[in-house]
Amino acid sequence: MENNDYYEPTIKTSRVDEITKEQALKLLDTITKDRNNLKNEKQQLISFLKSEIATKNEILDKKQKYDNNYYIICGERSECHRILDFVNKGGKDE
Structure with a gap:
């Protein structure tokens, strides 16, 4: 009999586990909820x-x-501006 050890890893990695429609919908629902939670946290x-x-700014108006x-x-205000700009750009530096 021929030795097929060379092809075995390829066969194993090419197989896809089948999931049911219910499992796929449940996974999609979980992903959607997570995405919405992240959007809410970003807005917060x-x-x-x-x-x-x-x-x-209010404090600085009253200080000398x-x-x-x-x-x-x-400095604290500048740092807040920097973080806000970073978040508004989607977490990407220029």
Whole structure:
């Protein structure tokens, strides 16, 4: 008998497990729910960052430029802007 060890891995990797229509629909439903959850979380993050930026702007309006906290808050606000830009670009750097 001929030795078919050479072809066996190819045969094994080319096989596709069959799933039922119910399993496929359940998987699709899970993927859709996960995608919607991610969209909601992204929107929550955007809202949080916008709120933080607005809060920092209000604080900066009341502070004097020579106050050490003024520069710390400016840095925090800049960082919030940077993260917000990153999220709005879909998580891609330029």
